[in-house]
Amino acid sequence: MSTGLELTHPGGTTPIDAGAGALGAAREWLLDWTRGRTLFVLSSPTVWGLHGDALSFLTGKETSAHRAVVLHAPDGEEAKTPAVAGELWQRMLAEGGKRDSRLVTLGGGSVGDLGGFVAGCFLRGIPFVNLPTTLLAQVDAAIGGKTGIDLPGGKNTVGLFHHPDRVIADSRFLATLPARELTSGLVEVVKMAFLLDPPLFTRVERDLPDLLAGDPEALGPVVALAAAAKVRVVERDPTEQGERKLLNFGHTLGHAIEAELGYRGLSHGEAVAYGLLFALRLSAERGLPAAEAARLRDLLARFGLPPLPALDAAELVGHMRKDKKAREGGLPWVLAARLGEGEVVEGIGFERVAARLGSFLADPWGG
């Protein structure tokens, strides 16, 4: 089932299929796209074990119209290193990869980020397709052409913009998703909905129990609406010069929390949820109506997040100074002017952030 959604970007147009059965519907397109070529399929052992069969029409022995090579990267963020990228390039070259070869990513955001980067730099760029298998990747990471790997000093610090030829977000993949992964993805949905799509925000408020339970009937339209919201923003600002920055709502502190925790303890979405709570406080100081801030806070409270570990404000600010969005003059903050309207605020000094963080860390859920 295709949503008819398309992302137009400087390099062309990327169709985005969302919904139950999207992969089956794209079968002929994928076979045509790979015909006569070498196809690399990048996945992780866990995802491949759960969903590899769904790609047997591309990778199975019965396929003679193209040659398929399945590559595995480590599960999760561990995959996103220069060393893993280097090994994949080497393997692809040894397997006869050429400029007309193709790459499919099957996995969560990490596999998509890594695969897009590897495809974008292999022989100066080969086409790829994203098959995101997590909610987070389906609504956010797989859409928009951002690719990247991590350095010890920061996530996504190496990468490039390289758009997939197609994104196929089949919600059937979400059936095997652990509850915390669903929560993490829903935080990103809420992040987008609060600034960009108030009706979607209201829908999430209404359907939250079903969404957290992984009900595909409830998740299907939410994935499609969130993907559409992201597409609208990315189309208007493909290289993140302006409006696209709004997608970083909650991410400035979220990234710092993840880095300070060594990417353990809290998932990305859980860290971003706390980042949203902090951004609400900065937003309130600039005039976000208290009732609207309360709606987002109350919704996040229903997610059943793990408590925020003990953290040091100065250490968090230290990570923010190394944020890749930081410039010599400081760090832009994405805040909410009101429900449905975000703003990028420059000039909030690190000292002021540190002071606000002190009280926030003592009581993150306080108003």
Added chain:
Amino acid sequence: MSTGLELTHPGGTTPIDAGAGALGAAREWLLDWTRGRTLFVLSSPTVWGLHGDALSFLTGKETSAHRAVVLHAPDGEEAKTPAVAGELWQRMLAEGGKRDSRLVTLGGGSVGDLGGFVAGCFLRGIPFVNLPTTLLAQVDAAIGGKTGIDLPGGKNTVGLFHHPDRVIADSRFLATLPARELTSGLVEVVKMAFLLDPPLFTRVERDLPDLLAGDPEALGPVVALAAAAKVRVVERDPTEQGERKLLNFGHTLGHAIEAELGYRGLSHGEAVAYGLLFALRLSAERGLPAAEAARLRDLLARFGLPPLPALDAAELVGHMRKDKKAREGGLPWVLAARLGEGEVVEGIGFERVAARLGSFLADPWGG
């Protein structure tokens, strides 16, 4: 002294300054470009020892308007590895590199290729400037936005298109160039001139003794004309879909020779010179007039190239099959239809190439 040459590409316009004193003339522009930012200067120990002083206005202690960090990569092709790129990214992040940071490459083609790749992927891309210090880089490698690193299986197999903000090709840097480096660069000049600029070819025939001796009066206009020829081709075909492929004249066999020799024994230009001789034979079969083929062969004979080592045709073809320009259907060959007119010929099978290579390797200078 600016040549007024500019390269217009999909991402903007790159001014290209060529001639003696080009760096001094660009001094104010460079200071403005770096003002208030973190500047990374990437060079190699040898080049930095010879020419680092020329950049003291950017890197010296007296500079307070920006912060400069000098980075060294190994000399030559050794620099172009995923490991070196990873170390540079890590170092740049640790030094506080940000999205508005700048990078200058000072060195030959390897430093430029590596630096462009590192700049293109750091935080998804920061601006950079090429200061090529070899003839080869000044007339070819530094112009056109190709960046890349090597894998054990092939040169420039990982990279992206990322254009510099400016190319400053100061011919004063060429004064310290070893004779073989001059020869290597002149081969690239001859390669372009034969297909794209017959008057430049005639000039090289006339001035060859002075050019091989490194005379800046003779080299200056040749650098400017060759750079202009490259700019014209790249502008008409920025992503190498068509005409730009002509720049690979002599490179298909040249790359295979380099790979088979393990990048030792012959320089890049020397290997390309033998690649040109072989391309002349394939061209002659298709109708290149014998007198024109003889002009290129006779000119190359005056270069005093080292003899071609003993090589095996089958091994060379094996490398060609892994050439990044190879597609499942074969490898396109750049040939000369006549002096001043190149053509890209598809469909010359590897078997036919292997047969022709056998007789070529036995007598490369034969007609």
